[in-house]
Amino acid sequence: MTSAVAAARPAEFAPWNDPAQTPLIRFENVTKRFGDFTAVDDVDLAIYRKEFFALLGPSGCGKTTLMRMLAGFETATEGRITIGDEDMAGIPPNRREVNMMFQSYALFPHLSVWDNIAFGLKRSDMAKDKIPDRVQEMLRLTRLEKFARRKPHQISGGQRQRVALARALAKAPKLLLLDEPLGALDAKLRQQTQFELMDIQEKTETTFVIVTHDQEEAMTVASRVAVMDNGKVIQVDTPARIYETPNSVYVADFIGDVNLIEGNATLKPDGLVRLAWAEGAPEIIATAGEGLTDGARASFVIRPEKVAISAERPEGRNNVVQGRIHDIAYLGNISTYHVELPGGQIMKAQTVNNRRQSRRGFTWDDEVWLSWTDTAGLVLAG
């Protein structure tokens, strides 16, 4: 499931809301074409210092390409990329204060862990006698002290991934790019490493840009998430806002589990909307999403955990529908009920199983009532 619990970081860190702050990275109308294929399409983006910024999107949507343009491996076909107010056009990768952690780690197989980490330092203007200290510091940070003398093929996948991280961090870059850094790890190690990454990011105060196609990972680590589709950035926002106030049906559908009901929207003066969605069924009342116009085709989106399920018709709610339980997914901590509405649509409702072996809730083919508040769901254009 998706959790929007990134609130571990201080609540006041929100430079994107502060007009006095200037972004570290700026994409201005950046387009990248390979032949006549557009991989990145007119992207505008601002990323601030010390941010942990996630690029999220389905495979092939242009995340890696965006990242490679930051590192200097690709040049933008159109538009401008600036880092620290400096135009990056024509600046080769070795002269950018940007380091990248590669998806494949790209560790040098003929060099030891120590030499891999020292690689960038030896090619910087750091004094020779300072290098061992810095390498040691990186080894400590990534808990690799014991493996310093080993070659990359003599350590485990997780350790290799930490070497790649240490190597990219060693030069204390302004900006660290991580391309699916945890892709090769199993779920448990992955979760642990996510927290390690956040910890390291906070300690080093480096700006991180991470590419992932795992939405849970993006939600966990990032201060802000950019959701991409087909080379376009669809929405940039904090994980909580991406989850709670998606700006489009695409984002709502991409992030987490969602119920979608199509209908015709009528705007009400109090900011709420009525959605006529089925013959004879009462109209749904919900909050209007961004850019919704009166009378347009629209979709009502609501997260399953915001739909209450009960055996009796609940009192005092505007949005109430009756249905029959079609399927139950028991996930241990929660249960998801798939309820068939009279029109044939399926609506999912989630309950938390906070009591062990409580009285058995509902079972297949039970007639139940689903209800939600006026502000629980959004009506979005399209």
Add this chain to the structure above:
Amino acid sequence: MTIGRRALIGIPYLWLLLLFLVPFGIIFKISLSDITLAIPPYTPTLDLSEGWPGIRDFLRQLDFENYVFLTEDALYWKAYLSSLRIALVSTLLALCVGYPIAYGMARAAPEWRPTLMMLVILPFWTSFLIRVYAWIGILSTEGYLNQFLQWIGLIAEPLQIMNTPTAVYVGIVYTYLPFMILPIYATLERMDDSLLEAAEDLGCSRLSAFWIITFPLSRSGIIAGCFLVFIPAIGEFVIPSLLGGSGTLMIGKVLWEEFFSNRDWPVASAVAIILLLILVIPIILFQKTLEKNQEADA
């Protein structure tokens, strides 16, 4: 171990025994014999019909005279040294020519690589002898190269390339180039491009990334290629005799002359045995590095 497995492992050993050890034994025996005017042109010959005393008599007549002879005549060790030098220089030249070609092939667009590979292997489809003869047509005083150079006005008089060591170098490098290119290409092609990007990302220029990353990582290919050129080049006979004329001394040529001109089989055999001993060292080294690479890859 089952009998079947033993038999399976036995086959290569049997092969080695028949095709290497037995001929080696025969040559070694001849090298201990004396020259005579007979067929075969050496003595003693083993006659088993006389039984034990015959064998003992036979063994008593064998000696290391021919090896002593080799050390007395300067021609032989000069020929060995000259062969070593020519093989070494040719190997280095082949490396200098072959590495860029292999590098270019590995960097070429993937759809071009099979074609390029084909072009490298293509010369093998015609006879080696014909290809070496073709070089005579190119390198001789009236050859295409001299004609061309005179035509563009670079030289007034034709260059004497034929019958010099230069012609031998050209011939050896040309002949053995594919053996240099293919192993190097194999290591370069296997290399992950993101390593170079990582090096660049960490502050290397393109050129230093080549020396720090690409070159060391292609080491196993370089070593394999060098041995594959060096080992056959040292005993090369056809190229020095066709292109080198009397001006180049190589042990392969000496060997040929001992066998066919002097009909001195025992001395020729001794020359061959020494050559083999010289080659055993690089061959063992080659095997060692192969094993090491296999371990590293595993």
